[in-house]
Amino acid sequence: MILHPALILVLGALVLPWLPHRGARQAASLALPLAALWAVWQVPDGSAWQLHFLDYTLTPLAGDKLTRLFATIFALMAAAGALFALRQESRVEVPAALFYAGSAMGVAFAGDLITVFIFWELMAIASTLVIWSAGSRASYSASMRYLSIHLLGGVVLMAGIAGHVAATGSLAFTHMTPDSGASWLILAGFLVNAGAPPLSAWLPDAYPEASWSGTVFLSAFTTKTAVYVLLRGFxxxxxxxxxxxxxxxxxxxxxxxxxxxxxxxxxxxxxxxxxxxxxxxxxxxxxxxxxxxxxxxxxxxxxxxxxxxxxxxxxxxxxxxxxxxxxxxxxxxxxxxxxxxxxxxxxxxxxxxxxxxxxxxxxxxxxxxxxxxxxxxxxxxxxxxxxxxxxxxxxxxxxxxxxxxxxxxxxxxxxxxxxxxxxxxxxxxxxxxxxxxxxxxxxxxxxxxxxxxxxxxxxxxxxxxxxxxxxxxxxxxxxxxxxxxxxxxxxxxxxxxxxxxxxVIAGLERTAASVAQRAGKTLHRHHGPQGALARTWPTGSMAFWTVVMLLAWLALYYLP
Structure with a gap:
C-alpha cells in the first residue's frame, strides 16, 4: 500500500514531543521530512487512496505534477526548517511546525473538497501553535487574532463547499468557475489564506511575533498552499x-x-x-x-x-x-x-x-x-x-x-x-x-x-x-x-x-415586562374564574348561537 506523505509528518509530529531524549527528538525532526520527501515520489499519478463516506467518494491521496512540485518543496522546507530550529528550546514549536507542513502536504494531495477542508483547518491550528509557542504576551495575542481570521476563512470555505456539493453533487476538487454563490465563497476562503485584501494584515501582524525559527516555517506553507489551491481550482x-x-x-x-x-x-x-x-x-x-x-x-x-x-x-x-x-x-x-x-x-x-x-x-x-x-x-x-x-x-x-x-x-x-x-x-x-x-x-x-x-x-x-x-x-x-x-x-x-x-436593552426589558403584565391581566379578566368566557351560559343561548353559525356557513356555501 502507498504511504500518504502527509500522514508521515502529521503522525510523527504527534509522537515527537513524547520522545524522552532531546537528541532523539532532534534526529526524528530531521528524519520525518526526509521520509515524507521519499514518500512524495512514490505516489503515482491519479487516485491512490479512495474512501466512501455517506453517498460520496473521498480521495485523500491523488498525485500529478503540480501536486508533486508543491509537496516536494514543502518537504524540503520542513527539513531545512527543522535543521535551523535544532536549538529551539520549545518542545511545542517544531512538532507543531511539522504537523503544519504535513497538513499543507495533505491539501496538496487532496483529490476532494472535504479532504482539502480537513487539512486546511488542521493547518490553521498548527500554525497558530507555532506562533503561540514563542511564549510572549505579544505572540499569544497575535496567535489569537491569526486564529480568528483563519477560522472565519474556514467557515466561508465550508459554506462554499456545502453549496457546491448541493448544487453539483460532486466532491471532486477540480477546476471551478466563479459563477455561483458557492464558488465565490470557496474562492474567498482560499484568498483569505493567500493574504488577499481586505484581510492582508493578518500576515505581518502574526508572523513577526513568532520565535526566531518559527517565522521561517510560517513563511512557507499557508500562503503557498493557497497558491496551490488557486492554481488547481481557479x-x-x-x-x-x-x-x-x-x-x-x-x-x-x-x-x-x-x-x-x-x-x-x-x-x-x-x-x-x-x-x-x-x-x-x-x-x-x-x-x-x-x-x-x-x-x-x-x-x-x-x-x-x-x-x-x-x-x-x-x-x-x-x-x-x-x-x-x-x-x-x-x-x-x-x-x-x-x-x-x-x-x-x-x-x-x-x-x-x-x-x-x-x-x-x-x-x-x-x-x-x-x-x-x-x-x-x-x-x-x-x-x-x-x-x-x-x-x-x-x-x-x-x-x-x-x-x-x-x-x-x-x-x-x-x-x-x-x-x-x-x-x-x-x-x-x-x-x-x-x-x-x-x-x-x-x-x-x-x-x-x-x-x-x-x-x-x-x-x-x-x-x-x-x-x-x-x-x-x-x-x-x-x-x-x-x-x-x-x-x-x-x-x-x-x-x-x-x-x-x-x-436600550434595559428599556426594552421594562417595556416587555409591562406588556406581558397587561396581557396577563387581560387574559385573567376574560378567562379567570369571573371572566366572561369562564361563566356558565344557559343552554338555550348556546343553542341559539350554534344555529346562527350554521346558518352563516350555509349562506357562505351557496354564495357564487
Missing part, C-alpha cells in the same frame, strides 16, 4: 489579476514604511504571492507554470531571508532596523546568505527568482496585457527597493550600531548555505525546476532582452535607493494597516456603544 479567473496587482503594491508600500526587519519580510510575502496570483489570473500555460515555479523559488529564498533575520534576532535579541547596522563585520555568513536571498527575491539574473518571475511577466506580454506588464515591471523595481536593498542595508551595512554578535551555530548556518546554493543553482540551471512544472516549458529566461531589461530596472532602482536614502531611513514609528479596524476601532466602538446599548 486558473484563468480574471479577477485574480487585479487582486494580485493590489497585493503586489500593497506589500511594497508597507514594506518601505516598516522599521521591523521581520515585518518588512512579512509584507514582502504578500507582495510576492501577489505575483503568483496575477499569473493564476492570466491563466495561460506559461503563466501557470510561472506561478508554480515562483511559489517553489519563493519558499526557498523567503526562508533564506527569514533565516538570516532569525539569526540576527537569535544573536542580538533585536528586530528594529534602527537598533541594527554594521553586523556584516561579525556575522559575515549571515550577511552573505541574506544578500543571496535579497538578490533572488529581486529577480536578479542568475538567481532562482529571475527564472520564475520572468515567466509571469512574459505571459502578461504574450496576452497583450500592457498595463499588467508595466505594473509587474515597476513592481520588480519596488521589490529591489524594500527587500533587495533595504533589508540587508539597514540590518548589515548602515551606520554601525556597535553590536558585534558572532554568526549563529553551524545548525543554523548549514540550511542558510544550502538554500543560498539552491537560489544560485536554480538560477544558473533552471531545467530541473522547469521539468517539475505542470505544463511543458518552452521558455528561455536568459535572452538578451530579458537580462538587459531586468538589470536596468534593478540598477536604476538601486540608484534611487541611495539617492533617496535620507527619506528611507527608518524612525521609531508604527505603521497603521487595515487590522486597525478590528484591533483598535472595533473594541473602542464596543466600549462606546456598550452604555447606550445597555440602556
Amino acid at each position: 486558473p484563468g479567473t480574471e479577477l485574480l489579476i487585479w487582486v494580485g496587482m493590489f497585493m503586489i503594491f500593497y506589500g511594497i508600500v508597507y514594506a518601505l514604511l516598516e522599521n521591523d526587519m521581520r515585518r518588512i519580510l512579512a509584507y514582502s510575502i504578500v507582495n510576492q504571492v501577489g505575483f503568483m496570483v496575477v499569473g493564476i489570473g492570466i491563466g495561460t500555460e506559461m503563466a501557470l507554470n510561472g506561478a508554480a515555479a515562483h511559489a517553489f523559488a519563493h519558499i526557498i529564498y523567503k526562508a533564506l531571508l527569514l533565516m538570516s533575520a532569525g539569526s540576527v534576532l537569535y544573536r542580538t535579541g533585536r528586530r528594529k532596523c534602527t537598533d541594527l547596522g554594521g553586523l556584516f563585520q561579525s556575522m559575515p555568513v549571515t550577511a552573505f546568505c541574506g544578500i543571496i536571498g535579497a538578490l533572488a527575491i529581486s529577480s536578479f539574473p542568475w538567481t532562482s527568482g529571475f527564472v520564475s518571475k520572468s515567466m509571469i511577466s512574459q505571459a502578461a506580454g504574450d496576452e497583450h496585457l500592457q498595463y499588467v506588464w508595466l505594473g509587474l515591471a515597476a513592481a520588480s523595481a519596488g521589490v529591489f527597493l524594500h527587500a533587495g536593498i533595504k533589508f540587508p542595508w539597514f540590518v548589515f551595512f548602515q551606520k554601525d550600531s556597535g553590536l558585534r554578535p558572532a554568526d549563529p551555530p553551524a545548525s543554523m548556518q548549514i540550511p542558510m548555505i544550502l538554500f543560498s546554493a539552491l537560489c544560485i543553482g536554480l538560477g544558473l540551471f533552471p531545467a530541473p525546476l522547469y521539468a517539475l512544472l505542470p505544463f511543458e516549458v518552452n521558455y528561455a529566461p536568459y535572452s538578451g532582452a530579458h537580462v538587459v531589461t531586468q538589470l536596468q530596472l534593478l540598477l536604476f532602482s538601486g540608484l534611487a535607493f541611495f539617492v533617496m536614502l535620507g527619506f528611507l531611513k527608518r524612525t521609531l514609528t508604527i505603521s497603521l494597516d487595515l487590522d486597525w479596524f478590528y484591533r483598535m476601532f472595533a473594541p473602542r466602538l464596543v466600549n462606546l456603544l456598550t452604555p447606550l446599548l445597555t440602556g
